[in-house]
Amino acid sequence: MKKFKENLSGRIFLLFALSSISALALITVFIVVRGIPIISDVGIMDFVFGMNWAPTEGEYGIFPMIVGTVAVSLGAGLIGVPIGLCCSIFLSEFAPPFITTVFRPAIQLLAGIPSVVYGFWGLIFIVPLIRDYLGGPGLSILAASIILAIMILPTVVSISEVSLLALPRQYKEGALALGLTHWQTIRCVMLPAAKSGIVAAVILGIGRAIGETMAVIMIVGNAVAMPESILDPVRTLTTNIGIEMGYATGIHQEALFATGIILFVVIMILNATAQYITRKKSG
């Protein structure tokens, strides 16, 4: 009887584990089945590198949106990563305990703010600021980059902080005992030693920026055109799906699923890279 119970419990847990995996499998299969036909009809090169997106007229080129996604995520990384990294160095190395106890949950709280609130705040606060002081419509790559930079902070800060704190105490003591200053110790010993964790933090942060939709829709302008400056509006891959899914039917809908495939592939590559880098460290 006891043995039967043991076996049963194992199976029940297996069932639940399978359900989460099968969700991934279902979504993947669904997207691929719905999206592949249009990619093969249009041709992968024309789909990915096509300059025109006019689904009602049979034009399915998503290149401007790829450029938009890359520009917005890169911008978010350029702004968010240095801030996040400095923040994690401060928290792990400089901050006295009472500051850490306030700072750390506060930064985690950023992850809890709904993205629509970020978007709304960006629309009301950041967009007019850019329009008034830098020109252009305000709805722009820059606006989206700034908002996304804030949104990726919790990811960048917590992962890089953990990798700094996980370093053996002896690295730091050894370096300090050699007569290095605190900053030299951080720069020449701790950051290089925590490099893989920090790179993983950056990649996961950028991955988050690429996937974000709601906040970006509200502030990026959504014009399907090649941007000429960071003050121009663009449309990203995610916002393309978000905007058009409401009314898309038939081939148009398939084209949106195909956009999803491209996104899926990009995010998978990024996550795999992050995993590879973190694993190389421990291995």
Added chain:
Amino acid sequence: MSENNIKIEIKNFSFYYGQKQVIHDLNLKIHKNEIMSFFGPANGGVTTLLRSLNRLFELNHNTRSEGDILIDGESIFDPDASVTELRRKVGMVFEIPTPLPLSIFDNVAYGPRLNKKKSKDEINEVVEQAIKQAALWDDVSDRLRAPAMSLSGGQQQRLCIARVLALKPEVIILDRACSGLDPISTAKIEESLTKLKKQFTIVIAPHNVQQAMRISDRAAFMLMGYLVEAGADIFTHPQDQRTDDYITGRFG
């Protein structure tokens, strides 16, 4: 011993972790060019004392010291004294070898490169000399560019000694530096230490009484934060019953 032969003078030194006092009013003079060892059972305050000599305990929050430590007659706690200067003067080797994730050469060249601007030739010379002094040259001369982590434990520890020597310190502290090593590596390190004392003052926490007997010129027995006694003939003629009990193995 004449007064100008004194390298380190510990005066009425007490140390606290929070409310707990771990060193009680300790007074001791350490001479130039001697190997001075501090030994005793765990929690005796030896590691804390050694870490006080280069102010490494300052990494821990909530610590406090009283009294003074003078090196060459100058207080190491002087507000104007530079901690990094002190740590270059007082090199330290830890219980667990701590090579940095760099090549063998770079581990040793690290300190000289950062501390003083030197030409490539000078650095090469300093590194080679330091590795030779640490009795490691024969093991690694053909693979200086290999990662330091590829060395054995004993070689890593000698590398750490070389790294300290490359800084041209005046005092070398070894905190149970041989405890994880095999007898052959230990013998090599002890041999190089006896050579090195001609140039340096060496303060060591040996990992057992036998090592203290083998290499020390003078030794100090510490128990529960108190210095019980110190002297050159502590092993042959201990003055205190507790010292006698400890070195003869009646407790410990």
